[in-house]
Amino acid sequence: MDQTTFAIVGVSLLVAICIGAIGFLFVGSKADKSNQRMARVARGNARGSVADDDDETQADNSGPRRKQVQETLKEIEAKQKAEKEKLTIRLRLQRAGLEVTPKTFYIASAVTGLFVAMGVSLSGLPIGAAVLGGFAGGFGVPRWFVNFKTKRRQKAFVEEFANSLDVIVRGVKAGLPINDCLKIIANESPEPVGSEFRELVDGMAMGVTVEQGLLKVYERIPLSEVNFFMIVLAIQAQAGGNLSEALGNLSNVLRDRKKMRAKIQAMSQEAKASAGIIGVLPPGVMALIYLTTPDYISLLFTTTAGNLIIFGGLMWMGIGILVMRKMVNFNF
16 A cells, blocks of 8 residues: 555545544534433423422412413424424525525525636636635525624624513503504614514504414524514413513513623633634644745645645644534523
8 A cells, every 4th residue: 555545545534533523513412402401301390290299279270271371382383393494595585684586696696606716717726626616605605694694683683672572561561552562663673673573563464463473573583582572472362461571571581691691702702712813823824834934835735645634634623613613602
């Protein structure tokens, strides 16, 4: 076995290990979350059994209402699951707040990929690099832009949503119907809260119920805050109760979540900065060596073994960046 064949076999094993590590990173984390959820459910059932044994009469009296609430929650979860399976490019564009058609998006993606491929080809790189660049420019860059716009829009929605709930609470306490409170939010709230509630109010004017309209809002803004709001209104409509008190408590919960989110982000900035420095350091050192002593590092670009070493290094760097990103990013 010559040196080139040995290097190819080694790189192949390296790629297989990297793919397995990526799969374990994501699949394992999902399994851990699933196990945690099952454990919480088991603890909740155990507490529920003890409470039922201690106060059987109270459980019998609240049984019909509890069953009604559980049925409402199951209906909402089933509808949300069905909508998640129908995620189309049109819905992605709506979530990003981009008023373009899917046809326009595909045309823009194709043009972007073509320009990137032409730029790579004119720079003197091989045709394979031009094809890869065109593929990344046509499929990766536009979708990255849509995801970026979606996250920024969702962040703006969360920043203003608690204030909108306060408007509903004050309106209900003053004797206004819930529909009039929603109209006030639609007319006076900044974007994107105002536009989403305008869609809700327009749908209600056409005969859509509040629950159905909020499901549409949740399709475009798939945030837990919107889900909480929808569940509160659905339970209040089915089981009754003080709506202003329920929405006031929800507003306080959302503000506490916002404070916790800001605190976590502030505490994780040091780790994110360290991860960024570690990720940028190897290519930065490589660029400095190339500028100062190009003959020293040119073997990595001019020989087959050097190309394989670069490929393996990039794979390991990618694994390290993914691991660090998983460690410093918090989902809450």
